[in-house]
Amino acid sequence: MRLQFSISIVCILLFVACGKQTTKNTAHSKEHLDLSDINLVIQSDATIDSIWVADIGQEESFFLPYKDTIKVDVQRAINDLYNVYVHTNGKRIGTQLWLDGKNVLIDLTLNEQQLTIDKVDSSALYNGSKDYEAAYKELLTSKADSTTIDKFLISEIRTHIDTPLSHAIVGNFLARNQNDRDKVDHVYRIMRMQTDSLKDHFITNNKLMVSLLDVEAVKFDQYDLGDIHNQKTTITLDPSKLYLLDFWFVKCPPCLADHKRIAKNYTIFEENNIALIGVSRDDKYTLWKNYLDKHDYPWVNVREQKPEKRLTYDLSIWAYPTYALIDHKGSIQARFSSFAQFENYINKK
Incomplete structure (x- = not known):
């Protein structure tokens, strides 16, 4: 979750x-x-x-x-x-x-x-929306595999392409797949078939999809990041390494669960010449610092300091945790929705 x-x-x-x-x-x-x-x-x-x-x-x-x-x-x-x-x-x-x-x-x-x-x-749309909600809930309750759920959502998007319900279904699809560029692109191409009035609907996700598809690099020098001492810090990337960015916040249970998994499997970074950097969106410095002090994790952690200029906003991150694998130029090599996905990606290489 x-x-x-x-x-x-x-x-x-x-x-x-x-x-x-x-x-x-x-x-x-x-x-x-x-x-x-x-x-x-x-x-x-x-x-x-x-x-x-x-x-x-x-x-x-x-x-x-x-x-x-x-x-x-x-x-x-x-x-x-x-x-x-x-x-x-x-x-x-x-x-x-x-x-x-x-x-x-x-x-x-x-x-x-x-x-x-x-x-x-x-109202056929009312009946269709209730059928969709019931079927989606059943898939989630039965813990259907991701491929099955994604195929169902794509099918429902196509079924309701002439109604704004399609935007709500796209929202569910993006919640599951925002870090898979190919899947986002696939849905975006489907939604481009809508009329202009539907494309611009109040609950459209089109701008979000465009931003997800357009972002190709992380530029740390454009953001104010704070270290464990609440001092502004600069991140310098070593040309010989890759970097995994962990976007998280303290009151995110799946983020904290991933931290425990990362600590147990930390050798994956040393074995693959990858450095881990945690990027927190926490507004409360004390809450963030107390968590880090308590667990004393071995990787670098920084915190976004300006709510109006966030790296997470510009990367269109709204589901947590999110991970981005970058090179020394900040170019995004891959994005993941869990540490397990990152592990699978590395183990297949």
């Missing part, structure tokens, strides 16, 4: 209180409703003040009073991830769901803790 820094898609907005009504409804059938583009039927014993509905990029956003059937007329074609939030008893409770289609009817149940989707009519 790797630890990821990700952007959580959560929208926090002020709801406008409308006329309060106590609601307890039963699910509606489409035959008895004059439907708009998106239609919400909410079952609840609670008092609902207002409802907010918006696509994930908030290009269209609606604050609506409660009714037996909340009707939303949109200007854009329905093909997106949507937020649905209710304001009830001083709380905001909501959910997200993928939608496409016309005259979409959504049955929901509201309790004190959550807003649950019971049924969605007339």
Whole structure:
């Protein structure tokens, strides 16, 4: 398991209180409703003040009073991830769901803790997203091999290439493969087949993929790095060696587990004329120093000192640990998502 820094898609907005009504409804059938583009039927014993509905990029956003059937007329074609939030008893409770289609009817149940989707009519994208989520979860739970999971994700990206759900699936693929340039390039080429509007979607990963594909070298002189004494330090690379950079931080369990493995197998560096340099993204110097003092690992460790100018940002590293094998010019020879991957790479040479 790797630890990821990700952007959580959560929208926090002020709801406008409308006329309060106590609601307890039963699910509606489409035959008895004059439907708009998106239609919400909410079952609840609670008092609902207002409802907010918006696509994930908030290009269209609606604050609506409660009714037996909340009707939303949109200007854009329905093909997106949507937020649905209710304001009830001083709380905001909501959910997200993928939608496409016309005259979409959504049955929901509201309790004190959550807003649950019971049924969605007339949306193939909603059904496809649930099928994808269930299948992906099953692969992860059953501990399927990486090749099987990657093939599944590629297939799902192609299946949903005409919807923004493809971007979410690409996000899962990159979380697993951001350090494999060939795999990133393969997915990037698939996503280039999208229309311009989909390429620029709010949750697109295209810029991230471009940055991953464009980065070819590490230039230490462009960054402020601190040593164990919290003093600015300079990294000089020996032309006779290769270097493995370990990007990590203290509160990353898989990073710390790798450190134990590295310590046990440290001879791999001496045997292959490779030097290890740990590069921490920790903001708190004391936390970082205490960890290093406690374990007294034999390799060089430095820490990024300027949050606004990080080596990890410019290398598009957002899953940890990440390793980069470089030569004395800083040119990246390979990237890895675990120390085990690095070991396999060296042992095959």
